[in-house]
Amino acid sequence: MELTKEKIVELLETKDDKQIEALFAEARRVREQQFGNKIFLYGFVYFSTWCRNDCTFCYYRKSNQIERYRKTPEEILRLSQELAESGVHLIDLTMGEDLSYHEEDFETVLSIIRSIKETTGLPVMISPGVVSDQQIKAFAEAGTDWYALYQETHNRDLFAKLRLDQDYDERMHAKLYAKEQGMLIEEGLMSGVGENSEDIAHSLMEMGRIGASQVRVMSFVPQAGSPMEHVKTPDRMLEMKIIALMRILYPWALIPTSLDVDGIAGLEARVNAGGNVVTSIIPPRTGLAGVAQNSMDVDDGSRTVAEAEKILESLGLQAATAEEYQKYIGELKCRKL
Ligand code: SF4
Incomplete structure (x- = not known):
């Protein structure tokens, strides 16, 4: 299926069930050709x-009056070990742009990354927001495998409305610099935040242009106390179509099927659209939050490897092994994207 910008817009807007089903079927075919029936699993801290x-x-x-936490290095290491023992293939360390880490040049985070890699043997992804070149270099030197940083939209006007007082180019530079330093990069967009189909098509092209090895889309979910609290969450069909389009455009890419938006109940549809990484697996009852939904299925134990595997098996799919994941990202690192 040749995907020009015009064709992408047409597919994003179509309501024709047959055309939509053909899009998903093609995405699954492309995934199978590239990955067989294997799916990867990421633990989320x-x-x-x-x-x-x-x-x-x-x-x-920052202006939302909510309860916040900062986990200690010991807690982070323990959670990562728990996730590793449960069978995830990567530890995704995510944080807000917490100034206390910036002030100490991320020394604590760097030491946590080294300890996780040493004790679990798993690859690590860091999502620290925008940090300086020097800090990115330090992440690369500590052996961090992935740098995740999402633009959310590649329409600069919309970016300015979503990411108040932040610089589009600075954000883009950080991920390109991380790639230059040898890290794999993840780019992401959010659906339902005021973009149109042309904007989405442009984002999809940008993801390829910058050489992102992992590309994700998440549906916007309104958050209590935020300025977009009353904006409606979009129809999930849009997210599914974007996943399928990303798969066809970038067959080799790792594409998340995040549990953060609709919990474990949303996994099947995202996998059927062509996703191949179950992300945001969280150890139950640890007081951790999600990103898109601060409490979705987090504490009831359903965002686990065991629950995800049940669903994958019912779809004729299988969790890969940690070795298969490491081999694959090794190949991605050698690839010149
Ligand atoms: S999206 Fe990230 S950078 Fe923006 S306010 Fe939330 S945690 Fe901070």
């Missing part, structure tokens, strides 16, 4: 909900 920014869509924006 959202270790600080403090943030200096005020993004209009976010629950953790």
Whole structure:
């Protein structure tokens, strides 16, 4: 299926069931050709909900009066070990732009990354927001495998409305610099935040242009106390179509099927649209929060490897092994994207 910008817009807007089903079927075919029936699993540790920014869509924006936490290094390591033992293939360390880490040049976070890699043997992804070149270099030197940083939209006007007082180019530079330093990068967009189909098509092209090895889309979910509290969450069909389009455009890409938006109940549809990484697996009853939904299925134990595996098996799919994941990201690192 050749995907020009015009064709992408047509597919994003179509309501024709047959055309939509053909899109998903093609996405699954492409995934199978590239990955067989294997799916990857990521553990998620959202270790600080403090943030200096005020993004209009976010629950953790600095002006929202909410309870916040910052986990200790010991807690983060213990959670990562628990996730590793449960069978995840990567530890995704996520934080808000917490100034206390910036002030100490991320020494604590760097030491946590080294300890996690040493004790679990798993690859690590860091999502620290925008940090300096020097800090990115230090992450790369500590052996961090992935740097995740989402533009959310590649329409600069919309970006300015979503990420108040933040610089589009600075954000883009950080991920390109991380790639230059040898890290794999993840780019992401959010659906339902005021974009149109042309904007989405442009984002999809940008993800390829910058050489992102992992590309994600998440539906906007309104957050209590934020300026976008009363904006409606979009129809999930849009997110599913974007996943399928990303799969066809970038067959090799890792594409998350995040549990953060609709919990475990949303996994099947995202996998059927062509996703191949179950993200945001969280150890139950640990007092951790999610990003898109601060409490969705977090504490009831349903965002686990065991629950995800049940669903994957019912779809004729299988969790990959940690070795298969490491081999694959090794290949991605050698690839010149
Ligand atoms: S989206 Fe990230 S950077 Fe923006 S306010 Fe939320 S935690 Fe902070």
